[in-house]
Amino acid sequence: MPDIFISPPTNKATNTTESPTQKKRSLLGKTLSAYLFMPDDIRFETQEPGETIILLLRKHWITNLLWLLISGILIVLPLFLFPALTLYVTTPTIPVSLMTFFILGWYLITFSYIFVNFLLWYFTVSIVTNERIIDIDFINLLNKKFAETRINRIEDVTMRTGGFIRAFFDFGDVLVQTAAKEVQFEFLAVPHPEKVVRTVNELMGKTEEGGE
C-alpha cells in the first residue's frame, strides 16, 4: 500500500501512450468510481487549506442494480407496449397527439427517476482526509446529513461484511467509533472495506506520532 503522506507518482510516460478514447474512458471511470484514493480533481464544501482528500467513498455500484434494472425496464417497455396498443386497441382509435404525449411523459418521468437515483448515489459520499473524516448523506432530495470528526478523536475502526454478494464484489460497511458525541460514523456498502480500515488506522498512527 502506498504511503498516504506522499503524493502518488505521476506516470507521464504511460499517459502519453494512451489514446484519447482510453483517456476519456479512464477519466469517466475515475469520476464515477466508488473508491477514489487521493483524488486530485475533487473538492468539498468545508475543505480547509492544506487539507488533502485521502479517500473518497461512495456505495458500491452493485447497490444501484435495482434502480438500474427498473430503469432498463422503463426504457424498454414502451417499445413493446405502444406498438401492441396500436395493433390491438382499434376501437376507439388512439389519437396520435395522445400517443405522442404518453411517450413524452413516460420518458420524462423515467429520466427523472434515473437522474434522482444517480444524484443520491453520486453525492452521498464518505471522505477521509489527512485531518478529518466526513460523512455526507443525502437521505432524499431535500434531506442532507453532514457529520465530521477529527482523526485524533477516532477511537476504533471496524469493518462488517458478509454474504455471497458482498464477498464476491468486495464491499462492506466500515464503522468508525469516535470519542465525540456522534456515536458512530457508518460508511455503508463501500468498496474494499479492509483497505479503508487500514488507511484510517495508518492515519490514526501518523496523527498520534505527530502529536507526541
Next chain:
Amino acid sequence: MPADDFITAVFAAAPYFLFKLFTVILLLLHLAFSAVLTRQTKLMTTVVEAKISPAIYAISIIHFLVSLFVLIWAVLFL
C-alpha cells in the same frame, strides 16, 4: 345539483377536457419537482465539487426545460 351528479354530468359532457385538466395539473407538479431538483443539484454540486459537476447541473437544467416543453406541448396540442 348534488356534487356527485355534477361530477357525473361533467364527465359525460367533456371527458377529454377533464383528462387534459388532470394531465396539466400533474405536469405542473412535475415542473415544480424539476425546479426543486435543479436547485438541489446546484446545492449538491457545491457540497462536492467534481469535474463533472457542471455537466450534472447542466443536465438538471435541461431536465427542467424538457419538463416545461412537455407542459406547453400538452396545453397546446393535447
